[in-house]
Amino acid sequence: MRKEFKTVIDTLSEHIIGKPHQLKLAVTCLLAKGHLLIEDLPGMGKTTLSHALAHVFALSYSRIQFTSDLLPADMLGVNIFDQQSHEFRFHPGPVFNELVLADEVNRASPKTQSALLEAMEEHQVSVDGTTYSLPSPFFVVATQNPSHQSGTYPLPESQLDRFLMRISLGYPSWEAEKAMLQQPQGRDKTPLSSCISVESLLEHQQAVADLRCSDAVLTYVLNLVNQSREESGYPQPLSPRASRALLGAAKAWAYIHDRDYVIPEDVQAVFAAVAEHRLRGHQQEQFEESTLSQRLLNSVDPLAA
């Protein structure tokens, strides 16, 4: 593993105990310039994770608590009439930050959700006809409660597709939870030190994008997405956006592991996080023991031409 990212993961692990794989995925997502969706029950550390991420990468951070009465303007910003200069001045909203935590994104009305998603996709917002660029890097971490909880508007499939990854933290192990309980209470904790500057983060992102990817891996990615399209039993086959996301995430994973080329294991490591929410959509029910993405992985040979 690359030294600087090992430090990042270690630092993060101090706050989110016992979830190194999820932390690695989150960092991967950041490196691949994608947005992250964290889906879990309340109180599992979703907010803590995003907060920690912002600190570690020294990103400007804002948190938007999504509620059913949140309006797009609350998030994007408004034009306010300045009494002194007698003109309208744009007052940027919380979305103008490098890392935005959209907390409980599925509690907001679809209108607000779509405003955020537009910002995510275009990296810019338009207010009253004027377009404002969002900072770079721009990284959205959205959290959501499982959709069967009351008071939620489930994200439609088209919007789920915009998130590079969806992860869920899950309950900690016995030891991890014990370690957590032994730590000083919540906000009194020692603040996280930043490990990587914004400039070097941008450089890393560029390096990930330039990473070499052989034909064999491309074939593997194509075989995977085609399998989901041709095989029955996948209600929502993977889109070309999904295949691009898969490749990007695999590159970032390879980069974190200090390799200058992608191997099938990289694809497999990120596959569940990248593909599961796209394959399943908002049908959260899991009848089978294995998830759809696992089934898909099992049915494709990485060495097949």
Add this chain to the structure above:
Amino acid sequence: MMAPSLPVAGNRDSLLISLFFLVLSLSLFGQIHLWVLLLCICAAVVRICLYSGLYNHMPGRRMVNLLALLAGVALVTTSNNVDFLRVMVNLLLMASSLKLMLLSKRRDFFQLFICGIFLLACGFIFYQSLGRTLFCAAMFIVLLFILFSAHNPSAGFAFRRNKSAILMLQALPIALMLFVFMPRIPPLWKMPEGKSTETGLTDKITPGDIANLAQSEDLAFSATFTTALPAQQSRYWRAMTLEYFDGKSWSASETRLYAQVQLQQMRREFYPAVSGEALRYEVVTEPTQKTWLYALDTAVPDSAASGQALWQGWNYQLSALQPVYSRFAYQVASYPQTQRVSSNLALDKAINTQVPERGNPQTREWVNSLRQQHPWDNDFAVALMDYFADEGFEYTLTPPAMLVDPVDRFMFDAKVGFCAHYASAMSYAFRLAGIPARVVSGYQGGTPINDNTINVYQYDAHAWVEALIDGYWRTFDPTTVVAPSRILEGFEHAARFSNEMQGEHPLNGINQWQVFEYFRILNARMDYLWNRWVLGFDNNDQTDVFKRLLGDISTLKMSILSFGLFALTALLLTLYFVPSWRRKAISKHQKRYLTTIESIEKQFNIRRDNRSPRQFYEHYKAIFPPRLSQALLALTQEYEAIEYGGHSQGVEKINQRCRLVYQALRDTYPRSRC
């Protein structure tokens, strides 16, 4: 690896394929065991329940295994008197039904697909009509559609249609070529003999048999004339000459058969002396499983091929040398004006004056008195015919049963019957009077379907009398004087005006409309063409095609042609598969790596199962000895570097690592053959 499974409930394709099997098994009704059909229906019901969500539990594997065991036992016990092919068809259908109940994986689906195609083809063992062929073609297309929809559920109708069309078009040239040129080598190309025959005529006439026969609308044979058609009333198609009478039934004479065998061994053949004008025609018979053939009197083979395949009996009966298992065509010339001389007067007389020693006393007495009145054979014959004409005999297809002294009962009590009764009674009377006589069974009439082709159906079956008078065999048909319309206008006509047939005969009523008549004839014509050119396409036709292509036939040319054909077929198939082969081409180092892995798999009895190289190593490294583990790790790293990292050292390095792996394998297991 976990095989991907089809979601059971709500899967349309598994429902469709079970409906396909249901229709297929229903179309084989009568040819398969009833319980196999029931099993198939059960499978379809299970599928329908699963599809509609009425019931959500698949039948368990254990239950189906038990069912399979029971079905196997049932098949063995019910197949005692059934021929082998039929048993096999039953077995295949039974297995498919059981598989249908278990259908959950894609592999099952493809197995069923193959079985479906096979069973469709098996259907042709039982039915070969044009309609059946169209049905099978339609079913095949449906099956293809189901296959494509299973393969690619999201694809639309147009995609499936195009794919199916492409597949069919690709297969068509090969199928045509195989049909036209594939040599029909007899042991391969012959259907095994069925234990039950379903043809019309039997080699024994017991008055009563032909009534059932008359109900059958099946085609017996068709004849295509190159000369003008003979008139309806003179179309007596001889099939068998029956010379032995046991008081109830007429059958072929043992003495005659024995004599025939003797003569055959002595290579003495019978060439009837023919005279007068000839009727030349080709007959295409339906399979009868028997050797008898049909011809108008007096017939001789009219082509070299027919001369070899046919045998002229000494009783003017034409037979095939082999039983007719498939459609058979032969050319004959008939000379109706020929006087049929007795081929062997002493033998004919001895065989044809035989009667049972007792029985039918009334007839015996009556014949004696009649014979005294008419000492001349001719007069006696006329008197017999007059008796039938004047004594109020009636033609009926449903005569009462005549069990004891049947001739007495018929001649003096019942006085109703059909051709077999009349022919039997008249021959018997001739024999009692000392005049050699025999019953000829065959067909009378037939339906012209165009200017030169006559179709003869099973309901045209008939029997008449042949008596030896003044050294010549003369034909008498007592049915003509009783029911002239039967002979003049054909069976159909007679049946329609016979009261008891009302509402019974399927043809009844329909013919009154011209349109139906038109379609019936059209159908008969299509059927004829189909029989002649597709089903009847045999070695002779094949030879004709060869001749047209090659001029004369020599062994060298034939072998070149057959070799060329095989080569061409192989080439066509190759052309179809080359694109997919090319896409699947793998690099040298990958090949090398995979063969090495295969050796390890064999050695340790493990499987890679869609694992990537790294995963394979990680998953199994614990069970490998340290040296092999190291060598494999090195190989894996090298492979990754080349395949994914683009390092260009290539095959040499991989080869080297593979050798190390093999060495490690050999060292650990010296006796292994790697």
